[in-house]
Amino acid sequence: MDRIAILAFRIVDQLRHDKRTMALILFAPIIVLFLVHSILTGADNTYKIGVISAPEDYVTQLAKGEDISVEVIDFSNGDMDLAIENAINAIKTEEITAAVSVPDDLANADIYLDGTDTAVAKQITGIIKSALSLTLREKLPISIEESEYRTTYVYGSEDTSSFDNFGAAMIGIIIFFFVFLIAGINFLGERNSGTLEKMLSTPIKRGEIVIGYVLGFSILALIQTVIVTVFVVYVLDVTVIGSIWYVLLINLLTAIMALTLGMAISGLASSEFQMVQFIPIIIIPQIFLCGLFSLTPGWELLGKFVPLTYSVGALREVMLHGNGIGDIWLDLLVILGFSAFFMLLNVSFLRKQRSI
Structure with missing residues (x-):
């Protein structure tokens, strides 16, 4: 019994000294609940x-x-x-x-x-x-x-199902979530294993490292994008009025955006556990702000700063409204802009790591 108590106290002591974990445990649920309550109770139903x-x-x-x-x-x-x-x-x-x-x-x-x-x-x-x-x-x-x-x-039509409406958004959300998590954990593993540190000691440039990792992880992201899109469209039979190629393009760019964001966030985590803890802060708020729910003008304005908003908007334009590149080019441009910004963050984090 004493050995069990000693082990339990050691774990509590470790958590107590991990300020980031304590902050996420204590404040993340409150932030998420406040966000959900504010959005769902303040929605404009006019x-x-x-x-x-x-x-x-x-x-x-x-x-x-x-x-x-x-x-x-x-x-x-x-x-x-x-x-x-x-x-x-x-x-x-x-x-x-x-x-x-x-x-x-x-x-x-x-x-x-x-x-x-x-x-x-x-x-x-x-x-x-x-x-x-x-x-x-x-x-x-x-x-x-x-x-x-x-x-x-x-x-739409009389036969349109509820899943047709939510399915368009869920494709982008699912791809964004899993690519973010997988890329972040894998890149964190590269940091913790010392592989990244060894590369930083060579003449290779920080930007080249980031681009190389993005291209490498993009192969996995591309495979996942194709599998998810084909499954939703051809197995679950979600309506796609527009071109399936535009759907694949949007999802691939969404995956790259999630990939670069996951890599950037991994620089703030010291373990896989901490990487997972960022989900309530990074992913869940985006799900509620991306346009999946009816929002008040204030929350809708905040949603303009959320990357997923543009992926969901573009997917709905193609899948539900049958629109083409002329209607989604701005969304695609913003997605690319977010990806470029996250890549710059990665370069900045690598600069700090090299200087340590």
């Missing part, structure tokens, strides 16, 4: 619905929203075709969530909808139909079943 043409009493009923916050935006003008075009463009640019056109007799409704998020699409459709039902009840002897609804999906 739905913006465009009205192309509708009687005033229907618009009034729609704005009430039945326990759901609804903002009605008027797209009506003299040209019906132009109004429809403007509303659809607003859906594509995410200025509104949906649009509706209702004739004066309230006999039918044309709904224009982004169907990529099935839960949101169903809720908005229910809001539109409920408003029409309540308006009919007040004005005409016609039941809701007698009204006709024609739904035009700007993105």
